[in-house]
Amino acid sequence: MELNIILNNIKNLENLDEEITFLSNKILNAKRVFIFGVGRSGYIGRCFHIRLLHLNIDSYFLTDAPAFKRGDLLIVISGSGETESVVNVAKKAKEIGEVIGVVCKCGNLKDIKLIKLPVEKNSFLPMGTAFEELALIFFDLVIAKLMRKLNLREEDIIKNHNNLL
Amino acid sequence: MELNIILNNIKNLENLDEEITFLSNKILNAKRVFIFGVGRSGYIGRCFHIRLLHLNIDSYFLTDAPAFKRGDLLIVISGSGETESVVNVAKKAKEIGEVIGVVCKCGNLKDIKLIKLPVEKNSFLPMGTAFEELALIFFDLVIAKLMRKLNLREEDIIKNHNNLL
Numbered sequence: 001m002e003l004n005i006i007l008n009n010i011k012n013l014e015n016l017d018e019e020i021t022f023l024s025n026k027i028l029n030a031k032r033v034f035i036f037g038v039g040r041s042g043y044i045g046r047c048f049h050i051r052l053l054h055l056n057i058d059s060y061f062l063t064d065a066p067a068f069k070r071g072d073l074l075i076v077i078s079g080s081g082e083t084e085s086v087v088n089v090a091k092k093a094k095e096i097g098e099v100i101g102v103v104c105k106c107g108n109l110k111d112i113k114l115i116k117l118p119v120e121k122n123s124f125l126p127m128g129t130a131f132e133e134l135a136l137i138f139f140d141l142v143i144a145k146l147m148r149k150l151n152l153r154e155e156d157i158i159k160n161h162n163n164l165l
Numbered sequence: 166m167e168l169n170i171i172l173n174n175i176k177n178l179e180n181l182d183e184e185i186t187f188l189s190n191k192i193l194n195a196k197r198v199f200i201f202g203v204g205r206s207g208y209i210g211r212c213f214h215i216r217l218l219h220l221n222i223d224s225y226f227l228t229d230a231p232a233f234k235r236g237d238l239l240i241v242i243s244g245s246g247e248t249e250s251v252v253n254v255a256k257k258a259k260e261i262g263e264v265i266g267v268v269c270k271c272g273n274l275k276d277i278k279l280i281k282l283p284v285e286k287n288s289f290l291p292m293g294t295a296f297e298e299l300a301l302i303f304f305d306l307v308i309a310k311l312m313r314k315l316n317l318r319e320e321d322i323i324k325n326h327n328n329l330l
Contacts, residue, residue: 002309003179006302007172014168038330040215043208047297050205054291085330123319124309126219127326132212136301137171144167144289154288161292165203165250 005122009130010137012118019115020138023075024145026100027057030073036062036089037077040132045077048139054157055146062089072097079119079131081107102138104131170287174295175302177283184280185303188240189310191265192222195238201227201254202242205297210242213304219322220311227254237262244284244296246272267303269296 027033033052037045045061052059060066068074074093078086081103090112093099101114117134125133147157192198198217202210210226217224225231233239239258243251246268255277258264266279282299290298312322 002306003176006305007175010172010175011168039327040212043211043215046208047205050208051291051294083330124312125305126216126308126312126319126322129216129305129308133302133305137298140171140290140294140298141167143291143294147289147291154291157291162204165248 002124005120005124006130006133009118009120009134012120013134013138013141015118016115016138016141020141020145023100023115024142024149026073026098027052027142027146028149030098031069031071032058032060032073034060034062034065034068034072034074034093035077036074036086038083038085040128041077041079041083041086041135044132044135044139045075047136048075048143051140051143052146054160055143055150055152056157056160057146068093068096070097074099076101076109076112077103077135078107078109079104079128079135081105081109081114083107102135104128104134167289170285170289171295171298174283174285174299177285178299178303178306180283181280181303181306185306185310188265188280188307189314191238191263192217192307192311193314195263196234196236197223197225197238199225199227199230199233199237199239199258200242201239201251203248203250205293206242206244206248206300209297209300209304210240212301213240213308216305216308217311219325220308220315220317221322221325222311233258233261235262239264241266241274241277242268242300243272243274244269244293244300246270246274246279248272267300269293
């Protein structure tokens with residue numbers, strides 16, 4: 001039953017084709033991609049960042065990044081849209097380049113372009129759990145879309161997988 | 166169609182009730198919980214670690230942890246079971262305390278207790294993608310099980326959510 005709640009939540013991603021195409025185009029058109037989120041959302045963001053590197057896309061996680069400049073794209077991730085550090089970063093970045101938020105609720109990120117993940121809140125999945133699960137899979141679908149757009153197959157990108165650890 | 170492949174993979178978790186119960190009992194019986202994985206598996210592990218902290222369970226991610234001692238439990242995460250650093254860590258830890266691996270394939274982790282996540286590989290989800298998605302959700306189901314065993318509700322654990330960032 002609990003697994004069904006998770007599956008039903010993830011099924012909601014089937015209506016997000018437009019958002020997946022939109023974000024993949026923004027990534028391809030950006031000079032560089034920066035990603036930011038804190039806590040579990042941050043770690044989901046880092047998972048996405050690693051895969052972008054496998055695709056040879058110039059990507060940084062914001063806490064380990066050079067200066068954000070004109071032409072760069074920042075993707076911020078916050079289920080509530082209220083995480084103060086994320087809101088502050090988004091505000092600063094908006095003065096410089098393009099910012100897209102991946103959220104569940106608008107929160108205080110109303111004045112930037114948002115992609116809303118349709119999460120049905122259930123307390124068996126505490127706090128942002130359902131959002132984080134959807135975000136991981138949403139970003140994986142963006143990766144799949146980027147691979148098609150770049151005409152890359154798994155055997156192409158596997159060459160960029162970490163070979164030291 | 167791609168989303169269906171993901172959903173079908175996740176559905177396979179419905180046969181893992183025993184493993185979810187097993188791991189949650191091991192966590193409750195351990196003195197402390199240590200988690201290790203590299204790359205995306207590592208970040209999935211960090212997501213699990215954060216949630217364990219919310220449940221007031223003494224948890225560490227191995228790269229930011231004190232010494233592993235008798236009575237402690239180490240959970241290693243590697244889809245292939247072949248990540249060298251993970252295999253090395255698991256071998257060292259086995260001499261000291263208890264080790265459980267969460268994997269897709271045994272790889273070189275055959276001599277420790279393993280929980281295998283049933284992933285149907287598909288190249289549209291490159292490398293460990295399907296494993297990482299299942300691992301995140303598997304660990305979230307372990308959290309749900311732990312909440313029931315500890316009689317904790319969302320409002321109890323939300324008090325332990327980060328309040329500074």
